[in-house]
Amino acid sequence: MTAPTVAVSGLVKSFGRVRALDGLDLRVETGEVHGFLGPNGSGKTTTLRVLLGLLRADAGAVRLLGGDPWRDAVALHRRLAYVPGEVVLWPNLTGGEVIDLLGRLRGGLHPRRRAELLERFDLDPTVAGRAYSRGNRQKVALVAALASDVELLLLDEPTAGLDPLMEAEFRRCIEQERRAGRTVVLSSHVLSEVEALCDRVSIIRAGRTVESGTLADLRHLSRTAVTAELAAEPPDLAALPGVHDVEVSGRRVRCAVDADALDDVVTALARAGIVGLTSRPPTLEELFLRHYARTAHPAGRT
Amino acid sequence: MSTLTGTGPLVRLALRRDRVVLPVWIAVFALVAAFAAAATASLYPDAATRVEAAAAINAAPSLVALYGPLHDPTSLGALALWKLGGFGAVLVAVLAVLTVVRHTRGDESAGRRELVGSTAVGRGAALAAALAVGWGASVTLGAATALGLAAAGLPVAGSVAFGAAWAGAGVVFAAVGGVAAQLARSARAARGLAILVLGAAFVLRAAGDVTGPGWLTWLSPIGWAQETRPYAGERWWVPALSVAAALALAVVAHLLDARRDLGAGLLADRPGPGAAAAGLRSPLALAARLHRGVLAAWTVGFLLIGALLGSVASAADELLAGPRMREVLRALGGEQGLTDAFLAAEFGVLAVLASAFVVQAALRLHAEERARRVDLVLSAPVGRVRLAAGHVAAAAGGAVVLLVAAGAGAGLGHGLQTGAVGAELPRLVGAALGQLPAVWVVGGLTVALIGLAPRAAAAAWPALVAFLLIGELGPLLRLPSWVLDLSPFTHLPRWPGPVQDPVTPLLWTTVVAAALTAAGLAGWRRRDLQ
Ligand SMILES: Nc1ncnc2c1ncn2[C@@H]1O[C@H](COP(=O)(O)OP(=O)(O)OP(=O)(O)O)[C@@H](O)[C@H]1O
Ligand SMILES: [Mg+2]
Numbered sequence: 001m002t003a004p005t006v007a008v009s010g011l012v013k014s015f016g017r018v019r020a021l022d023g024l025d026l027r028v029e030t031g032e033v034h035g036f037l038g039p040n041g042s043g044k045t046t047t048l049r050v051l052l053g054l055l056r057a058d059a060g061a062v063r064l065l066g067g068d069p070w071r072d073a074v075a076l077h078r079r080l081a082y083v084p085g086e087v088v089l090w091p092n093l094t095g096g097e098v099i100d101l102l103g104r105l106r107g108g109l110h111p112r113r114r115a116e117l118l119e120r121f122d123l124d125p126t127v128a129g130r131a132y133s134r135g136n137r138q139k140v141a142l143v144a145a146l147a148s149d150v151e152l153l154l155l156d157e158p159t160a161g162l163d164p165l166m167e168a169e170f171r172r173c174i175e176q177e178r179r180a181g182r183t184v185v186l187s188s189h190v191l192s193e194v195e196a197l198c199d200r201v202s203i204i205r206a207g208r209t210v211e212s213g214t215l216a217d218l219r220h221l222s223r224t225a226v227t228a229e230l231a232a233e234p235p236d237l238a239a240l241p242g243v244h245d246v247e248v249s250g251r252r253v254r255c256a257v258d259a260d261a262l263d264d265v266v267t268a269l270a271r272a273g274i275v276g277l278t279s280r281p282p283t284l285e286e287l288f289l290r291h292y293a294r295t296a297h298p299a300g301r302t
Numbered sequence: 303m304s305t306l307t308g309t310g311p312l313v314r315l316a317l318r319r320d321r322v323v324l325p326v327w328i329a330v331f332a333l334v335a336a337f338a339a340a341a342t343a344s345l346y347p348d349a350a351t352r353v354e355a356a357a358a359i360n361a362a363p364s365l366v367a368l369y370g371p372l373h374d375p376t377s378l379g380a381l382a383l384w385k386l387g388g389f390g391a392v393l394v395a396v397l398a399v400l401t402v403v404r405h406t407r408g409d410e411s412a413g414r415r416e417l418v419g420s421t422a423v424g425r426g427a428a429l430a431a432a433l434a435v436g437w438g439a440s441v442t443l444g445a446a447t448a449l450g451l452a453a454a455g456l457p458v459a460g461s462v463a464f465g466a467a468w469a470g471a472g473v474v475f476a477a478v479g480g481v482a483a484q485l486a487r488s489a490r491a492a493r494g495l496a497i498l499v500l501g502a503a504f505v506l507r508a509a510g511d512v513t514g515p516g517w518l519t520w521l522s523p524i525g526w527a528q529e530t531r532p533y534a535g536e537r538w539w540v541p542a543l544s545v546a547a548a549l550a551l552a553v554v555a556h557l558l559d560a561r562r563d564l565g566a567g568l569l570a571d572r573p574g575p576g577a578a579a580a581g582l583r584s585p586l587a588l589a590a591r592l593h594r595g596v597l598a599a600w601t602v603g604f605l606l607i608g609a610l611l612g613s614v615a616s617a618a619d620e621l622l623a624g625p626r627m628r629e630v631l632r633a634l635g636g637e638q639g640l641t642d643a644f645l646a647a648e649f650g651v652l653a654v655l656a657s658a659f660v661v662q663a664a665l666r667l668h669a670e671e672r673a674r675r676v677d678l679v680l681s682a683p684v685g686r687v688r689l690a691a692g693h694v695a696a697a698a699g700g701a702v703v704l705l706v707a708a709g710a711g712a713g714l715g716h717g718l719q720t721g722a723v724g725a726e727l728p729r730l731v732g733a734a735l736g737q738l739p740a741v742w743v744v745g746g747l748t749v750a751l752i753g754l755a756p757r758a759a760a761a762a763w764p765a766l767v768a769f770l771l772i773g774e775l776g777p778l779l780r781l782p783s784w785v786l787d788l789s790p791f792t793h794l795p796r797w798p799g800p801v802q803d804p805v806t807p808l809l810w811t812t813v814v815a816a817a818l819t820a821a822g823l824a825g826w827r828r829r830d831l832q
Contacts, residue, residue: 052681054831074683082681088673090592091488093574100578101588105682126573130488141678154681 003066005030005152005183006051011060013046013207020046022207023060028185028200033178035198036187039292043207044187045085048156051185052082065152078107081145085156085187087137089129095140096125102144109147117143120169135161146173153177153184159193171196191284203291210291215284222287223256225280226265231273240264251275305560308423312431316405320435327397328443330764331468334771335386336450341779342382343455349376356381362640367508367614368648370528379456379533383464385774391527392504393767394443394468395475398436399496402479405432407489429559433480433552440472460533463541467530470544474523475500477551484558494599500524501603505610512614523547585684589692593663597700600659601707604652608711611648612730615641615716642799645712645730649705650791653737654770656704657744661762663697664748668759671752671832686827694749694819701741709734733797736804739811743790744769746818753825756832790814 006028013021021043028034038044049055051064053073062069067076089098103109118125121139132140138161145153159167167190174197177184188194194201195215202212211218223244228234234253238246242261247254257265262279269277282290317324346352356375359365370388374380406429448465452458479496486492507525510518519525523544530540581587667690670676679689709731716730717723748762755761769789776786786792790811795801 049677049831052677054677054680056830073680074685077681077683080681082677084674084677084681086674087678088675090675092595093591094576096576097574097578097582101582102678102682104578104583105585105679105684107683124573125576128574 002030003063004028005065006034006185007061007063008047008051009061011047011050011062012058013043013050013055014058020207021050024204024207025209025212026202027212028183030183031178031181032199033174033184033186033197035194035201036185036204037189037194037201037288038204042204044204045156046207047204048082048154048185048187051154052077079150080152080154081106081148081150082154083138083141083145083156083158085160087141089132089137089140091128091130093129094126095123095129095132095136098129098140099125099144099147103148106148106150109144110149114143114147117147117173120173121166133161135163135166138162139166142170142173146177151182153182155184156187157189158186159188159190167193191288195284203288205291218287219281220259222282222290223258224262224282225254226257226262227254227278228252228269228274229276230269231275233272235268235272237265237268240268305424305426306430308427309430309434312423312427313434316431316435320401320439324401324439328439328446330767331390331394331443332446332450334775335383335390335447335464336454337779338386338775339379339382339451339454339456343378345778345780346378346381352376352378352381359384362644365644367512367611368651370507370525371511372534373531374534377460377533379451379460379464380531382456383451383532385778387464387467387532388504388507388524388528389774391468391471391524392500394440394472395478395500395503395524396497397443398440398472398476399479399482399493399500401439402432402436402476403483403489403492403496405435406480406483407486407492411489426556426559429480429483429555432483433476433555436476436479437473437548440469440476443472444469457533459536463530463536463538464532466541467527467532470530470541471523471527473548474526474544474551477548477555480555481551481558484555484562490596494596498599498603501607505607508610508614585679585689585692586695587692588679589696592666593693593696593700596663597659597696597703600700601703604656604704604707605711607652608708608713608734609715610711611645612712612715612717612726613719615644615648615712641716643796645716645733645798646796648712649708649734649737649797650773652708652734653705653741653791654766654773656701656708656737657741657766657769659704660697660701660741660745661748661766663700664693664745664752665759665762666696667693667749667826668752668756671756676831680831687823690749690823690826694745694823697745697748698742701738701745702735705734705738705741706731729798736795736797736808737791739808739815740790740794742815743811743818746815746822749822750818750825751822753822753827753829756829 004027006026008024008026011021011024011026012019024043024047026036026047036044036047046055050057050062051069053069053076056070065076065079069076089095093101099114100109103114117123121143123136123139123143127136129137138158142158145155159170162170171193174184174186178197184197186194186197198215200212200214201218203210203218211221213221230251230253232251234248234251237243237253237255240261241264242258243265244256244258245254253269255265346355353375356372359369359372360375368388369385372380372384409428444465444467446465447468448461451461451464475496478499479492482492482496482499483489486495503522503524506518506522507528510516510520510522510525519529526540526543529537531537582591667676670693676689680686710727712734713727713730714723717726720726744762744766747765748759751759751762769791772781772786772789773791775781776789776792793807793811795804795807797804
């Protein structure tokens with residue numbers, strides 16, 4: 001078994017009185033595309049900057065590619081590439097110059113791959129940094145990262161500002177990276193992108209990991225929406241454990257049910273005589289909204 | 303909605319953001335003027351001593367070039383504020399430029415103006431608000447200075463005229479900053495352009511007062527400040543020139559503002575190279591690329607100023623200098639030999655100016671950090687010190703280039719007059735380089751602040767102004783020697799001219815500079831990046 005590419009446990013990082021990371025755990029296996037999600041200000045960028053050795057952890061264990069991201073920063077950075085959340089370029093350097101500079105600093109980049117990526121992302125490399133639009137700045141950093149030969153890509157909201165065409169191109173690129181066996185950490189607010197690309201996801205809130213696993217795992221952990229048309233008065237479902245948001249209108253009942261309570265609910269409904277029954281797994285949106293909402297608690301209660 | 307709708311709230315926003323900076327600067331200017339006035343009174347108690355000093359000053363073209371003529375030899379106020387008048391006006395102008403550019407292009411490149419512009423704010427409101435703040439600050443500064451001078455015991459009319467002269471310089475250059483902000487492609491370029499105009503104004507004034515036709519002085523807003531003649535038969539119509547010029551420039555700025563797009567300058571972008579040159583492959587090469595344009599402009603400026611000073615320097619020797627005059631000149635800086643004393647004093651001033659380049663070059667590292675551009679570079683296998691070293695090298699190397707340019711300019715200017723270019727050129731380049739360690743100390747101080755106290759990094763600027771004031775006014779104010787010793791420039795040999803044991807101070811200053819730089823880099827390596 002190989003060591004995970006990223007192994008973070010109990011990571012704490014404070015800025016003055018703000019506790020940005022509060023015991024965060026993150027495990028990214030080699031070769032997977034890992035989605036890194038959380039509401040605004042939850043600490044995604046801060047975590048990535050700790051992994052890059054730009055910030056020093058206050059407490060906790062952090063391992064990256066088998067090394068210490070603070071102490072071994074230079075050696076580790078030969079093996080990774082990073083796309084910041086907000087790309088700021090030098091106003092008087094052209095995009096092509098930035099791509100070449102970053103590539104050379106990483107030990108060279110493939111001219112063919114560079115040309116191919118410029119073509120695919122439809123990026124003009126002769127424009128000065130100050131004159132690029134937001135999406136094009138993002139593309140400069142993306143091309144620089146994707147054109148270099150590295151094991152790990154750290155991408156902080158890489159598609160923010162990209163148009164749908166470019167976003168599709170980005171997805172194709174990440175698919176290729178996955179096939180080439182590279183590891184990708186992808187922080188994102190775009191759920192469809194996460195669903196399409198990620199093998200596993202970690203959801204954080206207020207500097208803590210609240211959920212981690214494959215999307216199937218997460219779905220299983222979460223509630224199923226049940227709607228039933230009954231022959232008699234509905235039973236008091238709210239009294240059952242693991243049942244939430246019960247709504248009764250006449251003989252029709254709607255509720256949200258935890259995975260392990262489904263059996264009890266169906267039994268109770270059957271006693272009243274089921275005329276019609278639909279059950280639907282949670283959509284990704286519902287899944288995330290529940291984890292993102294400030295009042296929500298991890299797993300189960302509302 | 304008129305184009306000026308929303309100016310009021312923007313002014314309040316700007317004042318709130320500057321609520322510490324502006325009052326501090328205004329207080330410093332007013333206090334320094336008041337102290338200079340109070341100190342001179344005890345230095346020249348009677349009219350006879352003043353007349354003698356004034357005669358010495360006015361007979362020395364070199365001094366007139368730098369500080370302007372003394373218009374009334376008997377006036378205590380005129381003598382007390384002779385040095386500060388022109389120099390202070392330049393500093394007030396710098397303050398005004400920085401204020402206006404910060405609230406126009408600075409906000410634009412930070413994207414704040416778009417945020418504000420999307421609300422119920424007229425197209426011209428940002429510029430109008432920035433000018434209002436710049437003008438308001440200049441007038442307040444002038445009023446505070448006038449009050450301070452009057453409180454120090456100088457005549458009220460002269461004090462008001464002096465305050466008006468400073469305020470006038472600020473008002474004009476606030477508007478110059480407003481125009482530059484429309485023309486340039488970035489806040490940095492706008493500041494550079496406005497400061498370039500300021501340099502030209504200074505040189506015009508110097509040329510007009512010394513060699514050229516007198517009307518040259520009248521082309522210069524800095525000349526207007528001095529031609530207001532505080533304490534020497536005040537000419538009240540001169541500040542009106544400043545007001546008229548400022549209004550005209552403001553109109554120009556507004557017309558330009560209406561014609562350009564947000565974030566763009568009037569000078570359009572051309573496509574650049576699609577691939578990097580073979581040399582652009584290291585942090586050092588990146589730093590060279592980022593600093594070379596600014597350094598080139600400064601180098602040309604230093605060559606020209608050096609040449610100007612060098613060519614007026616020889617006039618100092620033609621002076622029939624009595625012993626009393628010599629003493630005055632010696633007190634004003636320099637060991638002996640009037641030409642050499644003059645050049646030594648000028649190299650001291652140029653060294654402070656070169657330090658301004660060094661401070662901004664070193665602060666570039668901090669700017670790169672705050673813009674998170676260092677994240678991009680450091681995510682490649684580049685050590686932090688290696689990255690910082692690029693900017694440190696640009697700052698330290700830039701100082702060498704600038705001082706060599708100043709020395710070479712002076713050597714050419716002076717040598718062509720005396721017919722000994724071959725001898726003067728190396729001698730004056732060497733003399734100018736004698737100031738190098740002190741310039742490096744200022745750079746080291748900046749690096750130390752960036753590494754150890756990044757939030758206070760901009761404090762390098764007030765520190766530099768303090769060194770300038772200590773050097774220019776310290777002997778006049780008879781400051782205690784420990785205060786004088788705080789400035790690195792105090793310790794260096796005043797070349798050209800004979801100097802006893804130059805090696806020890808040069809060595810020590812260099813050691814201090816190296817230690818500060820090393821401490822700063824050590825802090826930079828260990829701390830969190832912003
Ligand atoms: N340099 C800093 N100084 C002070 N506070 C900071 C700093 N960097 C981040 N923070 C704080 O840490 C918290 C986490 O911020 P972070 O940028 O990591 O969030 P994020 O998850 O990336 O958010 P977003 O989705 O908006 O990008 C926020 O409260 C932020 O204000
Ligand atoms: Mg972020």
